[in-house]
Amino acid sequence: MTRASLDKQPSEVASMFDDVAAKYDLTNDVLSLGQARLWRKAVARAVDARPGDRVLDLAAGTGTSSLPFAEAGAQVVPCDFSLGMLREGKKRHPRLPLTAGDATRLPFRDDTFDAVTISFGLRNVQDNATALAEMLRVTRPGGRVVICEFSHPTWAPFRTVYTEYLMRALPPVATAISSNPDAYVYLAESIRAWPDQPGLAARLRTAGWSRVAWRNLTGGVVALHRAFKP
Template sequence: MSRAGLDKNPREVASMFDGVAKGYDRTNSVMTLGFDRRWREWSRRVLDARPGEKVLDLAAGTAVSTVEYAESGAWCVAADFSLGMLRGGAHRAVPKVAADALRLPFRDGVFDAATVSFGLRNFNDTVAALREMARVVRPGGRLVICEVSTPVFRPFRFVYMRYLLRLLPFIGRFVSSNPEAYEYLAESMRAWPDQRTLGELISEAGWEDVAWFNLTGGMVALHRATKPSASAI
């Protein structure tokens, strides 16, 4: 697996997620001490999907989040480039599409909103992926990103970066079907930009009204933005 600080090979990343697909949801809950459910709930609230809307859930994995968004009455599609992850969610009754985040197989402006939960850092070109999401979202549509971030309390940030992330691969040996993948995931978390820097990348990709707030002390952050209206484009 390529190091997280280098360019990410899409095939290698897809293969890695194919390898962790078995038991992925259970592993997430164990490794986050159940906080993954709370983060999904906040993502759902901020997304605020409505009946009749079309929502793209990108890097959706096994479609756990897609199902929750669809409970609003919106039409939600789970898109991911790991076939193993999509197969792992085959029992979930939402549409699923194998898709490259940099070349989405959708028309311009077809979605009312796009969202990514804990997948943006795995794309090998963050800004290009954000631009591609903007392409398939209508003017005035919404973007919601839920991703790991930088703890705001300095003492905890030190412990998180120095110790907790180093424990991730160790824990992965006991709960994951592919423990080596968690070495990559830990490094990708360590190398990921902080809240403000990600907000700047979202703006660079053409989104406006970018805002964010922290969850769990900044270990995770929710970013939201809007695609400029047709008159502003």
């Protein structure tokens, strides 16, 4: 089994997600105590896809995150660089146009999409500054980006409990239900190393995005950032 390290070599990260593809959605639901579905609904509301919109869903995995956009009448392109995830997604959602692609070298023309979104994937990109710039490039002027990512709980006592859960409870639970529990040790480590809410907002501004804002979900366990292309 493959476990990525915090230097996030693309081949290691892709292989790790290949390993967990079959049970990925189920494992996330269990480990998030059911919150993952609520987070997906929050993303869908923030993207606010309309009929005819073009939406790029990065790190789409099996395509589960793309379904709300398709159901809203948007033309959604689920994109991921894990071929294992895409193969699993094609079995489940054969009508979705699942596309292989690297977030740092997106295979799309400039100004193509009305909205670009990525959920729990930016943290796994080795060069997330380049990824944010690529998202800007493929978004039309006035279009939006929505990033859903693990973040830092805002209440200090809860932050301590949450950190203990990540490092102590998450690995044994993952061992019981995941095909690659070591991947979830990486998950815990990568969450702890990820910047807080203002830190990610600053990265968005540096990449050229404007009107950057965020709101916390589940007390800051997850943060939803949204910004617009000038």
